[in-house]
Amino acid sequence: MLTVENLQKTYTSGGKSLEVLRDVSFTVKEGEFVTVVGPSGAGKTTLLRCMAGLLPPTAGTVTLTNSGKVVTSPPKEIACVFQDYSRSLMPWYKVSRNVGLPLDNIIKDKNERRQAVEQALQSVGLDGFGDSYPWQLSGGMQQRVAIARALAYRPEFLIMDEPFASVDAQTRADLEDLILRVRQTAGVTVVLVTHDIDEAVYLADRVVVVSSRPTVVMDVIDVDLPRPRSQVTTKGMPRFGELRTQVATLIMRASAEAAAAQGQTQL
Amino acid sequence: MTTESIITAATRRRRSASVNGALISLILPVVILVAWWFASANSVSPFFPPLQRILQTFVDAWLSTRVASDILPSLARLVIGFAIAVVAGVGLGALLGRLRIIAVALNPILQFFRALPATALIPVAVVLFGIGDVPKIALIAFVSSFPILLNTIDGVRNIDPVIEDVGRSFRLTKLQRLHWIQLHAASPQVISGMRVALSLAFVVMVSSEMLGATNGMGYVTLLAQQGFQIPLMWSGLLLLGLLGLFVNGIFVLVERKLLRWYTQNQED
């Protein structure tokens, strides 16, 4: 289990300070798919970087509950997929090297490593593309390389920051279904951040709805939609509509409150 | 279309464009040579001998014993000096790029040495190291290391934080991150520093041979001028120009290979 407890983050640079996370708490259970949804600029990337041990929080903790380990630096149990694939892949290395790079420290045997890379590429439907360079591939394919890299690392937790935000709608639907499929076979727990309400509901077991900055958790919503999910059937269910309305209402309320608070500080 | 065919089509287009470009860029040099040939054909001026005589001198004087006695020693000094500059510039630059405070503290001194005209240092080198190979190599290395050093510091410092996050989140060691991420990410800037450094190295190579030297292309060319062997002087200039082009050409080939990922990325 992964526990986020009273996380706070205030950036200070050049004498100015910006409160981004005010108080964020939630838990992620073994094998669960949790999505975090909130408006752009809410501090979602900040939250994930704190969870991944890439950014020290101002206060609060992230704990890997199984080992009781408090995350202060990137733990081996967590792998990340970043928002912008064009910046998170290494254009100077071929796809297979991109995927295999993190394995150099955990799989000593060269053959075994090559197999792990091939298997990961296969699981995202990219077998045969190991010898291409990332920039020879389409955006959707590049993000699949990033997913393969994270899967090959064999993490317990897969943390994804708006992974499908910069691809077209059809590719996006394909990638959503891909991630639902592979997390099953890889048995990995997923935390995925998005600003897209439909996506948040479609993928999740639970949706953590966060406010705009300074961020607090508005509510955590259980998604009782049957699995396996399907773009057509699931999204056509009345229950899907109810859930997305519920989330949308929360987010709208958050924006209204933020606007009101802003008005107050300006007075 | 498959990726395979996209690549070959794009490459083919680029190839034919570069062949056309090469042809077009050859026109002017050829025109100038032809014009020079005919304009100087009947020249009796001692300062402007016929091109034919210059070329004859070029073959007789340079493509003979002087290859071993002057051309190769010059080039060896260039290559060794430049290689030292690359190793020192990239190594020190990567280190300083990581240690912001030291880089900031050293910046005025680095800028001072970079701004210092290279040729002003030649007498200093002669005083310090005497004549011979050592002062020349040291000077070439010293002068040409600055653009490499400064560009490496800059390149390493301006790496995209996202790719740094990738390296850290997958628990790569500091050395792995330097080797696999930072140096690659900084390489476009490092290589453009090397390009500036190479032309500096060439200038220092020639001018250091004009002051306190016993051999080398710069030495022979200067001697020719002082001894009133004008065709030899002109042919020396021709040789230096051609070698400059040649060295630069090799550099461009290496650069293209190393930065293929970068140029391809930019086109998208």
Ligand SMILES: Nc1ncnc2c1ncn2[C@@H]1O[C@H](COP(=O)(O)OP(=O)(O)O)[C@@H](O)[C@H]1O
């Ligand atoms: N390193 C940083 N220093 C200062 N401010 C930052 C930094 N990173 C992000 N911010 C600010 O924090 C706010 C939230 O950013 P971010 O976490 O990227 O939001 P989101 O991912 O939800 O769009 C933004 O206003 C952004 O400008």
Ligand SMILES: [Mg+2]
């Ligand atoms: Mg973000």
